Amino acid sequence: MSSVSADDDGHEPITRMKSRDRRELILEAATGVFGDYGYVGATTDQVARAAGVSQPYVVRMFGSKEKLFLEVLRRALDALLSTFRTVLAENSRTELPRYFGRAYVDLLNDRGLLLSLMHAFVLGSDPVIGRAAREGFLEVYEFMRNEAGFGPEQTREFLAGGMLINTMVGLRMSDEFDTNETVRELLTIALPEKLDLLLHLGKTQRPTSK
Template identity: 50%
Template sequence: MSVDEVQTAPRMKAADRRELILEAATAVFGAKSYVGTTTDEVAHAAGVSQPYVVRLFGTKAKLYIAVIERAYARIIGEFESALPGPVEERRRRMGAAYAGLLAERGMLPVIANSTALGGDPEIGPVARGGFASVWRFVRDEAGFTEEETRDFMASGMLINAVVGLRLVGAYGTEASVTEVLDACFPDAVNRVREFMPAADEPW
Protein backbone atom coordinates (compact mmCIF):
# COMPACT_ATOMS: atom_id res chain seq x y z
CA MET A 1 0.00 0.00 0.00
CA SER A 2 1.40 3.39 -0.94
CA VAL A 3 1.65 6.43 1.31
CA ASP A 4 -1.17 8.14 -0.58
CA GLU A 5 -3.39 5.07 -0.33
CA VAL A 6 -2.87 4.83 3.43
CA GLN A 7 -3.71 8.48 3.90
CA THR A 8 -6.68 8.68 1.57
CA ALA A 9 -8.32 5.24 1.63
CA PRO A 10 -11.86 5.99 2.88
CA ARG A 11 -12.34 2.54 4.37
CA MET A 12 -9.39 2.80 6.78
CA LYS A 13 -10.58 4.30 10.03
CA ALA A 14 -8.43 6.60 12.12
CA ALA A 15 -8.04 3.89 14.76
CA ASP A 16 -6.83 1.45 12.10
CA ARG A 17 -4.28 3.94 10.77
CA ARG A 18 -3.05 4.54 14.31
CA GLU A 19 -2.70 0.82 14.92
CA LEU A 20 -0.82 0.42 11.64
CA ILE A 21 1.72 3.01 12.72
CA LEU A 22 2.03 1.57 16.23
CA GLU A 23 2.78 -1.88 14.83
CA ALA A 24 5.49 -0.44 12.60
CA ALA A 25 6.87 1.69 15.42
CA THR A 26 7.01 -1.34 17.72
CA ALA A 27 9.12 -3.21 15.17
CA VAL A 28 11.50 -0.32 14.50
CA PHE A 29 11.87 0.84 18.12
CA GLY A 30 12.32 -2.78 19.14
CA ALA A 31 15.22 -3.18 16.74
CA LYS A 32 16.90 0.21 16.99
CA SER A 33 15.86 1.48 20.44
CA TYR A 34 14.19 4.76 21.26
CA VAL A 35 17.36 6.81 20.83
CA GLY A 36 18.37 5.14 17.57
CA THR A 37 15.01 5.50 15.82
CA THR A 38 13.61 8.44 13.86
CA THR A 39 9.99 9.18 13.07
CA ASP A 40 10.97 9.07 9.40
CA GLU A 41 12.03 5.42 9.79
CA VAL A 42 8.74 4.61 11.49
CA ALA A 43 6.80 6.36 8.74
CA HIS A 44 8.70 4.44 6.07
CA ALA A 45 8.02 1.12 7.81
CA ALA A 46 4.32 1.98 8.13
CA GLY A 47 4.01 3.19 4.54
CA VAL A 48 2.91 6.69 5.51
CA SER A 49 4.55 10.11 5.42
CA GLN A 50 6.64 11.42 8.29
CA PRO A 51 4.46 14.54 8.67
CA TYR A 52 1.46 12.24 9.06
CA VAL A 53 3.14 10.41 11.96
CA VAL A 54 3.98 13.72 13.62
CA ARG A 55 0.47 15.03 13.08
CA LEU A 56 -1.01 11.91 14.68
CA PHE A 57 1.34 11.55 17.66
CA GLY A 58 3.09 14.90 18.03
CA THR A 59 6.64 13.95 19.01
CA LYS A 60 8.85 10.88 18.92
CA ALA A 61 8.57 10.65 22.71
CA LYS A 62 4.78 10.62 22.57
CA LEU A 63 4.87 7.98 19.83
CA TYR A 64 7.17 5.83 21.95
CA ILE A 65 4.93 6.28 24.98
CA ALA A 66 1.96 5.09 22.91
CA VAL A 67 4.02 2.08 21.85
CA ILE A 68 4.98 1.02 25.37
CA GLU A 69 1.48 1.65 26.71
CA ARG A 70 0.14 -0.62 23.99
CA ALA A 71 2.82 -3.22 24.76
CA TYR A 72 2.06 -3.36 28.48
CA ALA A 73 -1.67 -3.49 27.74
CA ARG A 74 -1.02 -6.46 25.44
CA ILE A 75 0.91 -8.25 28.17
CA ILE A 76 -1.90 -7.77 30.69
CA GLY A 77 -4.47 -8.85 28.11
CA GLU A 78 -2.56 -12.04 27.29
CA PHE A 79 -2.13 -12.85 30.98
CA GLU A 80 -5.85 -12.31 31.60
CA SER A 81 -6.65 -14.78 28.83
CA ALA A 82 -4.32 -17.33 30.43
CA LEU A 83 -5.92 -17.23 33.88
CA PRO A 84 -8.83 -19.67 33.36
CA GLY A 85 -7.96 -23.30 33.95
CA PRO A 86 -6.24 -25.37 36.64
CA VAL A 87 -4.34 -23.14 39.06
CA GLU A 88 -1.36 -25.49 39.12
CA GLU A 89 -0.91 -24.92 35.37
CA ARG A 90 -1.31 -21.14 35.54
CA ARG A 91 2.36 -20.24 35.45
CA ARG A 92 2.93 -22.43 32.41
CA ARG A 93 -0.03 -20.88 30.59
CA MET A 94 1.07 -17.33 31.41
CA GLY A 95 4.62 -18.10 30.33
CA ALA A 96 3.33 -19.42 27.02
CA ALA A 97 1.20 -16.31 26.62
CA TYR A 98 4.25 -14.09 27.13
CA ALA A 99 6.27 -16.10 24.64
CA GLY A 100 3.37 -15.75 22.21
CA LEU A 101 4.01 -12.01 22.09
CA LEU A 102 7.05 -12.84 19.96
CA ALA A 103 4.61 -13.11 17.05
CA GLU A 104 4.59 -9.31 16.89
CA ARG A 105 8.04 -8.15 15.90
CA GLY A 106 9.64 -5.78 18.40
CA MET A 107 7.12 -6.21 21.20
CA LEU A 108 9.45 -7.73 23.79
CA PRO A 109 12.55 -5.67 22.90
CA VAL A 110 10.45 -2.50 23.28
CA ILE A 111 9.57 -3.56 26.82
CA ALA A 112 13.22 -4.27 27.58
CA ASN A 113 14.34 -0.95 26.11
CA SER A 114 11.75 0.97 28.10
CA THR A 115 13.30 -0.25 31.36
CA ALA A 116 16.49 1.62 30.46
CA LEU A 117 14.66 4.94 30.11
CA GLY A 118 13.66 5.50 33.71
CA GLY A 119 15.54 8.79 33.77
CA ASP A 120 13.62 10.27 30.87
CA PRO A 121 11.10 12.79 32.27
CA GLU A 122 8.39 11.85 29.78
CA ILE A 123 8.97 8.15 29.21
CA GLY A 124 10.23 7.12 32.66
CA PRO A 125 6.92 7.50 34.54
CA VAL A 126 5.02 5.57 31.86
CA ALA A 127 7.59 2.76 31.78
CA ARG A 128 7.57 2.47 35.57
CA GLY A 129 3.80 2.46 35.64
CA GLY A 130 3.61 -0.28 33.02
CA PHE A 131 6.15 -2.45 34.78
CA ALA A 132 4.36 -2.00 38.11
CA SER A 133 1.02 -2.89 36.53
CA VAL A 134 2.42 -6.22 35.34
CA TRP A 135 3.85 -6.95 38.79
CA ARG A 136 0.51 -6.15 40.42
CA PHE A 137 -1.38 -8.32 37.97
CA VAL A 138 0.88 -11.32 38.48
CA ARG A 139 0.86 -10.84 42.25
CA ASP A 140 -2.80 -9.97 42.82
CA GLU A 141 -4.83 -11.27 39.88
CA ALA A 142 -2.83 -14.40 39.11
CA GLY A 143 -2.33 -15.06 42.82
CA PHE A 144 1.43 -15.63 42.78
CA THR A 145 3.46 -15.21 45.96
CA GLU A 146 6.06 -12.45 46.06
CA GLU A 147 8.79 -15.00 45.38
CA GLU A 148 6.85 -16.55 42.51
CA THR A 149 6.17 -13.12 41.06
CA ARG A 150 9.85 -12.23 41.27
CA ASP A 151 10.90 -15.44 39.54
CA PHE A 152 8.22 -15.13 36.87
CA MET A 153 9.14 -11.52 36.09
CA ALA A 154 12.83 -12.44 36.03
CA SER A 155 12.10 -15.20 33.51
CA GLY A 156 10.35 -12.65 31.32
CA MET A 157 13.31 -10.29 31.45
CA LEU A 158 15.61 -13.17 30.49
CA ILE A 159 13.42 -13.87 27.47
CA ASN A 160 13.60 -10.17 26.56
CA ALA A 161 17.39 -10.33 26.69
CA VAL A 162 17.51 -13.46 24.52
CA VAL A 163 15.32 -11.80 21.90
CA GLY A 164 17.18 -8.48 22.01
CA LEU A 165 20.56 -10.18 21.66
CA ARG A 166 19.24 -12.10 18.63
CA LEU A 167 20.68 -15.35 19.84
CA VAL A 168 18.41 -17.52 17.72
CA GLY A 169 20.93 -17.84 14.89
CA ALA A 170 23.35 -19.70 17.16
CA TYR A 171 20.78 -22.23 18.35
CA GLY A 172 22.04 -25.74 17.74
CA THR A 173 25.60 -24.61 17.04
CA GLU A 174 26.62 -22.93 20.30
CA ALA A 175 25.98 -25.01 23.40
CA SER A 176 25.37 -22.12 25.80
CA VAL A 177 22.89 -20.44 23.46
CA THR A 178 21.05 -23.70 22.87
CA GLU A 179 20.85 -24.29 26.61
CA VAL A 180 19.48 -20.80 27.30
CA LEU A 181 16.81 -21.04 24.60
CA ASP A 182 15.76 -24.51 25.72
CA ALA A 183 15.49 -23.22 29.29
CA CYS A 184 13.41 -20.20 28.25
CA PHE A 185 11.05 -22.13 25.98
CA PRO A 186 11.07 -25.75 27.22
CA ASP A 187 7.86 -26.71 25.43
CA ALA A 188 7.97 -24.53 22.34
CA VAL A 189 11.53 -23.64 21.38
CA ASN A 190 11.16 -24.70 17.74
CA ARG A 191 7.92 -22.77 17.34
CA VAL A 192 9.13 -19.53 18.91
CA ARG A 193 12.36 -19.62 16.91
CA GLU A 194 10.24 -18.90 13.83
CA PHE A 195 9.32 -15.50 15.28
CA MET A 196 12.65 -14.46 16.78
CA PRO A 197 14.66 -11.91 14.77
CA ALA A 198 18.05 -12.96 13.45
CA ALA A 199 21.16 -10.82 13.83
CA ASP A 200 21.16 -9.78 10.16
CA GLU A 201 17.52 -8.66 10.01
CA PRO A 202 16.85 -4.90 10.07
CA TRP A 203 13.95 -5.36 12.50
Protein backbone atom coordinates in the same frame (compact mmCIF):
# COMPACT_ATOMS: atom_id res chain seq x y z
CA MET B 1 1.59 -7.05 -9.71
CA SER B 2 -1.17 -4.53 -10.17
CA SER B 3 -1.34 -1.88 -12.84
CA VAL B 4 0.01 0.94 -10.75
CA SER B 5 3.48 2.37 -10.64
CA ALA B 6 6.40 0.00 -10.41
CA ASP B 7 7.77 2.01 -7.56
CA ASP B 8 6.08 0.06 -4.81
CA ASP B 9 8.05 1.22 -1.84
CA GLY B 10 4.96 2.76 -0.40
CA HIS B 11 5.33 6.19 -1.95
CA GLU B 12 2.73 6.07 -4.64
CA PRO B 13 -0.47 7.93 -3.83
CA ILE B 14 -2.06 6.20 -0.88
CA THR B 15 -5.70 5.53 -0.46
CA ARG B 16 -7.32 7.62 2.16
CA MET B 17 -8.30 5.85 5.28
CA LYS B 18 -10.08 6.54 8.49
CA SER B 19 -7.60 8.03 10.85
CA ARG B 20 -8.38 5.38 13.43
CA ASP B 21 -7.24 2.64 11.09
CA ARG B 22 -4.16 4.48 9.95
CA ARG B 23 -3.35 5.04 13.55
CA GLU B 24 -3.45 1.35 14.29
CA LEU B 25 -1.29 0.65 11.28
CA ILE B 26 1.32 3.12 12.37
CA LEU B 27 1.32 1.85 15.92
CA GLU B 28 1.97 -1.66 14.72
CA ALA B 29 4.79 -0.53 12.51
CA ALA B 30 6.21 1.58 15.30
CA THR B 31 6.17 -1.37 17.67
CA GLY B 32 8.35 -3.29 15.27
CA VAL B 33 10.76 -0.47 14.61
CA PHE B 34 11.12 0.56 18.25
CA GLY B 35 11.62 -3.08 19.10
CA ASP B 36 14.48 -3.33 16.65
CA TYR B 37 16.26 -0.06 17.31
CA GLY B 38 15.04 1.16 20.65
CA TYR B 39 13.42 4.48 21.45
CA VAL B 40 16.37 6.70 20.66
CA GLY B 41 17.75 4.56 17.86
CA ALA B 42 14.54 4.33 15.89
CA THR B 43 13.63 7.20 13.62
CA THR B 44 10.18 8.48 12.82
CA ASP B 45 11.12 8.03 9.19
CA GLN B 46 11.71 4.32 9.66
CA VAL B 47 8.33 4.05 11.29
CA ALA B 48 6.76 6.00 8.47
CA ARG B 49 8.27 3.81 5.78
CA ALA B 50 7.31 0.66 7.65
CA ALA B 51 3.75 1.92 7.76
CA GLY B 52 3.75 3.21 4.19
CA VAL B 53 3.13 6.83 5.07
CA SER B 54 5.21 9.97 5.12
CA GLN B 55 7.44 10.93 8.02
CA PRO B 56 5.71 14.21 8.83
CA TYR B 57 2.42 12.41 8.95
CA VAL B 58 3.62 10.18 11.73
CA VAL B 59 4.72 13.16 13.76
CA ARG B 60 1.52 14.98 12.94
CA MET B 61 -0.66 12.16 14.10
CA PHE B 62 1.04 11.54 17.42
CA GLY B 63 2.44 14.95 18.20
CA SER B 64 5.98 13.77 18.75
CA LYS B 65 8.19 10.71 18.69
CA GLU B 66 8.00 10.58 22.44
CA LYS B 67 4.23 10.48 22.48
CA LEU B 68 4.29 7.81 19.81
CA PHE B 69 6.57 5.68 21.94
CA LEU B 70 4.37 6.15 24.96
CA GLU B 71 1.44 4.82 22.98
CA VAL B 72 3.44 1.87 21.79
CA LEU B 73 4.37 1.15 25.38
CA ARG B 74 0.77 1.45 26.53
CA ARG B 75 -0.41 -0.92 23.81
CA ALA B 76 2.28 -3.45 24.63
CA LEU B 77 1.33 -3.46 28.30
CA ASP B 78 -2.33 -3.80 27.47
CA ALA B 79 -1.62 -6.73 25.19
CA LEU B 80 0.47 -8.39 27.86
CA LEU B 81 -2.04 -7.91 30.63
CA SER B 82 -5.05 -8.89 28.60
CA THR B 83 -3.27 -12.03 27.47
CA PHE B 84 -2.60 -12.93 31.07
CA ARG B 85 -6.15 -12.14 32.07
CA THR B 86 -7.45 -14.47 29.43
CA VAL B 87 -5.17 -17.23 30.63
CA LEU B 88 -6.25 -16.56 34.18
CA ALA B 89 -9.91 -16.87 33.30
CA GLU B 90 -9.51 -20.09 31.37
CA ASN B 91 -7.25 -22.18 33.54
CA SER B 92 -7.07 -23.77 36.93
CA ARG B 93 -5.21 -21.90 39.60
CA THR B 94 -2.61 -24.59 40.13
CA GLU B 95 -1.11 -24.75 36.67
CA LEU B 96 -1.01 -21.01 36.17
CA PRO B 97 2.75 -20.44 36.12
CA ARG B 98 3.19 -22.88 33.29
CA TYR B 99 0.35 -21.37 31.28
CA PHE B 100 1.53 -17.86 31.87
CA GLY B 101 4.95 -18.89 30.68
CA ARG B 102 3.52 -20.25 27.47
CA ALA B 103 1.37 -17.23 26.90
CA TYR B 104 4.35 -14.99 27.46
CA VAL B 105 6.45 -16.75 24.90
CA ASP B 106 3.50 -16.64 22.53
CA LEU B 107 3.64 -12.88 22.72
CA LEU B 108 6.88 -13.12 20.79
CA ASN B 109 4.66 -13.58 17.76
CA ASP B 110 3.73 -9.97 17.99
CA ARG B 111 6.96 -8.75 16.52
CA GLY B 112 8.53 -6.08 18.62
CA LEU B 113 6.04 -6.10 21.45
CA LEU B 114 8.22 -7.55 24.20
CA LEU B 115 11.22 -5.89 22.66
CA SER B 116 9.64 -2.46 22.89
CA LEU B 117 8.78 -3.17 26.48
CA MET B 118 12.34 -4.15 27.22
CA HIS B 119 13.66 -1.01 25.61
CA ALA B 120 11.35 1.02 27.80
CA PHE B 121 12.54 -0.83 30.89
CA VAL B 122 16.06 0.37 30.38
CA LEU B 123 15.09 4.01 29.97
CA GLY B 124 14.42 4.68 33.61
CA SER B 125 16.58 7.78 33.57
CA ASP B 126 14.34 9.50 31.05
CA PRO B 127 11.97 11.77 32.95
CA VAL B 128 8.83 10.98 30.99
CA ILE B 129 9.44 7.56 29.50
CA GLY B 130 11.09 6.35 32.66
CA ARG B 131 8.05 7.18 34.72
CA ALA B 132 5.71 5.43 32.30
CA ALA B 133 7.96 2.39 32.19
CA ARG B 134 8.10 2.08 35.96
CA GLU B 135 4.35 2.39 36.21
CA GLY B 136 3.96 -0.23 33.52
CA PHE B 137 6.20 -2.69 35.24
CA LEU B 138 4.34 -2.13 38.47
CA GLU B 139 1.06 -2.89 36.75
CA VAL B 140 2.41 -6.27 35.77
CA TYR B 141 3.73 -6.86 39.24
CA GLU B 142 0.42 -5.96 40.79
CA PHE B 143 -1.43 -8.19 38.40
CA MET B 144 0.68 -11.12 39.49
CA ARG B 145 0.33 -10.48 43.17
CA ASN B 146 -3.28 -9.37 43.35
CA GLU B 147 -5.17 -10.78 40.40
CA ALA B 148 -3.26 -13.96 39.73
CA GLY B 149 -2.63 -14.53 43.40
CA PHE B 150 1.07 -15.30 43.09
CA GLY B 151 3.14 -15.25 46.24
CA PRO B 152 6.27 -13.13 46.53
CA GLU B 153 8.74 -15.82 45.58
CA GLN B 154 6.57 -17.14 42.79
CA THR B 155 6.23 -13.62 41.43
CA ARG B 156 9.96 -13.05 41.63
CA GLU B 157 10.67 -16.22 39.72
CA PHE B 158 8.14 -15.42 37.07
CA LEU B 159 9.34 -11.89 36.51
CA ALA B 160 12.97 -12.99 36.51
CA GLY B 161 12.27 -15.67 33.95
CA GLY B 162 10.49 -13.11 31.81
CA MET B 163 13.41 -10.71 31.95
CA LEU B 164 15.76 -13.50 30.93
CA ILE B 165 13.61 -14.30 27.94
CA ASN B 166 13.45 -10.62 27.03
CA THR B 167 17.20 -10.43 27.21
CA MET B 168 17.63 -13.43 24.93
CA VAL B 169 15.30 -11.81 22.46
CA GLY B 170 16.94 -8.43 22.80
CA LEU B 171 20.28 -10.02 22.12
CA ARG B 172 18.85 -11.79 19.07
CA MET B 173 20.50 -14.83 20.52
CA SER B 174 18.46 -17.10 18.28
CA ASP B 175 20.20 -15.70 15.22
CA GLU B 176 23.13 -17.90 16.15
CA PHE B 177 21.21 -20.98 17.06
CA ASP B 178 22.40 -22.95 14.05
CA THR B 179 26.01 -21.94 14.14
CA ASN B 180 26.84 -22.09 17.81
CA GLU B 181 26.57 -25.06 20.12
CA THR B 182 26.68 -22.98 23.29
CA VAL B 183 23.86 -20.77 22.07
CA ARG B 184 21.72 -23.86 21.57
CA GLU B 185 22.46 -24.94 25.10
CA LEU B 186 21.72 -21.52 26.54
CA LEU B 187 18.47 -21.06 24.70
CA THR B 188 17.28 -24.51 25.61
CA ILE B 189 17.82 -23.63 29.23
CA ALA B 190 16.48 -20.10 29.12
CA LEU B 191 13.23 -20.84 27.35
CA PRO B 192 11.11 -23.23 29.39
CA GLU B 193 9.28 -24.48 26.34
CA LYS B 194 8.27 -23.15 22.99
CA LEU B 195 11.85 -22.75 21.88
CA ASP B 196 10.62 -23.51 18.40
CA LEU B 197 8.54 -20.38 18.45
CA LEU B 198 11.51 -18.15 19.07
CA LEU B 199 13.35 -19.81 16.24
CA HIS B 200 10.53 -19.52 13.77
CA LEU B 201 10.57 -15.81 14.10
CA GLY B 202 13.46 -15.98 11.69
CA LYS B 203 16.67 -14.05 11.64
CA THR B 204 16.41 -10.40 12.40
CA GLN B 205 15.70 -8.63 9.18
CA ARG B 206 17.78 -5.53 9.11
CA PRO B 207 17.04 -3.07 6.36
CA THR B 208 20.27 -2.34 4.52
CA SER B 209 20.17 1.32 5.37
CA LYS B 210 18.46 3.42 7.93
